Amino acid sequence: MIGLLVTTACLVYSGLRAPTPAVNEPHYLAKARHFFDPAWCRGDFFLESSNPHLVFYVLTGPLTQAFPLATVAWIGRVLGLLLLGTGWTALVRNLLADGWAALIATAGFLLAAATGNLSGEWVVGGVESKLLAYGLLAWSAANAINRRHRLAAALCGLAISVHPIVGGWGLVLAVLARPLPIDRQRLIQAGLVFLCALPGAIPALSLLGDGTTQADSIQVFTRLGHHLVPIRFSLPAVITYIVGLAAWLCGRRFTVSTPQESWWTRVVLAAVLVAVVGYAVALDRPPGDAQADHLRLVLMKFYPYRLVDVLLPAALSITIAGVLTRHARLRSRLVTAAAMLLLALMLPARDRNPSRLNREMLADWKDTCHWIDTNLPEDAVVLTPRGSWAFKWYARRAEYVVFKDCPQNATGIVEWDRRLQLRGRWLLDIQLGKPPGQTTATAFPDGNITHILWRRG
Incomplete structure (x- = not known):
């Protein structure tokens, strides 16, 4: 029941703040339709290029042959947010042992998302491959906390297959959170990740070998600078995330320390570490002739700030939910959740009109x-x-x-x-x-x- 309420809250947020087509839905769903029907928009330069999100196109492409793109978008949103909402609910329940805490944490997370982000990353909006990947990672984390490590590994592999960058960073954080021991069970888990990741990892990895400095510079600084070049990040957003990190660390003093909570803390701190390293190696402008700068440019392509952009607000929201669970009655908690959700829906949103046209x-x-x-x-x-x-x-x-x-x-x-x-x-x-x-x-x-x-x- 709580999972359905969480999903409903996410759907309402998605529908009101990101009406179809949302910012990336024309990009992903047009590619999926063309993948199954090459005659559609034949001659389009982008649609006839490589297919890095092959698994997403395979999953959604058949729907584009039967329904209008707007209908496919909503089918994808409902299914994707159901996966995310139930996975998030399972994760929060395993951390806080209270079903209603997931709803409170959801309201807090959506409110944080409505106020902005660090590097342009978001989760609840339109349908695209990363929505499915985050849902799979949420379920993977929930199962890892419950010591169902093989299932967690398979789900992480599926997340990589759907979105290699998001799923790949999820794997990195999981390894950093628990690097040892390297035993037979860990090797089996690694094998499951590898097998489940293959369908999507193969087309993505095929793109790594043909990179050039010119192409990488164009991609990083011309097309994706708002995601990948930290000097272009909003200073208020950077300050907000630093304050959010401090607030989360301070808030942990009021939570109950458990092995599950300790693992989750290590995952979030690993995301912070990855972001700090990403900032340290990042370039401010396209590289010159130095080989080290070329390597730094390649590393920038992997979105090192992506997971901290999501996990830090998520961790802070869960901590707030945990504090309220311990110190407030259920009615007060639900009123607080409703107020946060209402505020999230009422705040001004650029994503309501991604066209930027009046x-x-x-x-x-x-x-x-x-x-x-x-x-x-x-x-x-x-x-x-x-x-x-x-x-x-x-x-x-x-x-x-x-x-x-x-x-x-x-x-x-x-x-x-x-x-x-x-x-x-x-x-x-x-x-x-x-x-x-x-x-x-x-x-x-x-x-x-x-x-x-x-x-x-």
Whole structure:
């Protein structure tokens, strides 16, 4: 029952703060649909690139052939948040031995998420592969605490398969939390992780061998700097997380020390350690010729701040729930949880409108996309304006290039950057007064574009 209440709270938060399509849903679900139907948006540069989240595409792709993408998004949200909500409930119950504590911790976690994050990481929102991975990791942690180590290992492997970065860091934290002993049981667990991780790890690992310094620099500093370059993190967010760490450590003095709680503490501290090491090795700008800088650049690609972005608010929320469980009556705790959840839903949220367009412009954009869906040939490749939002979701046509949709293989990353630069130079030439027809005819030598969509004024 508590797990269903937690799931419901997450679904309400997801629906109100991240209406479909949420920020990454066009990215993931369009890829899944194209994976099963290559004729859909044929010629789209991003959709025809590598498939690093292969398992997610295999799981959701069949649904995209039977239902509209918006329906698939909600099916994915319900199932993904059910996995996460029940796993989170099991984890909190094992730590605090009180069923209602999970609901209080959920409200606290959602409130923390509503106020912001450190490196752009979030859990409850739209459906994508990391939602499933976090749900599997929650169940893995719950089983590890209950000493069901083989099941925990298999679930961790599945998390890696669904999202290699999130699941991989989960494995690293588990090893750091309990590095010894290395015995027969640990080797069996390692084998289970390996076998369950293979379906998703193989396509992801295939991308590591073809990296170049140019591609890595583009990916880290041009496309993903808000996630990977700590100097770009918001100073208030950094201060908030440091204060949150101190508050959590102080709050632990008021909790009951158990082997389960000690293991959980080591996991969270391991996430903090990974983030600190990530900060220490991070570069502020693309590397020069030094080989050590190239290695640091590669390490930055692995999102070292991802897990601390999630686990520190989670740990603080669980600690608060534990303190309230010991010192407050159930009615007071439930009122507190309801107040935190209500505040989380009421706070301003940029994720409510990931398009960044005002209401009138967004309505015009959707109308234009629907017109394109009705009138353009299905094999059209459209040059869309900067800031294009969910074009493939609404118009169901291929795009020449869009900033959000960057491939993850080295060749694709470099080509993505080249196309962005071609579009930028073309627009600049027209703004400088060069003949639009002649400029357009010579601006894109690959000749893939069939139509151009641009804003007035």
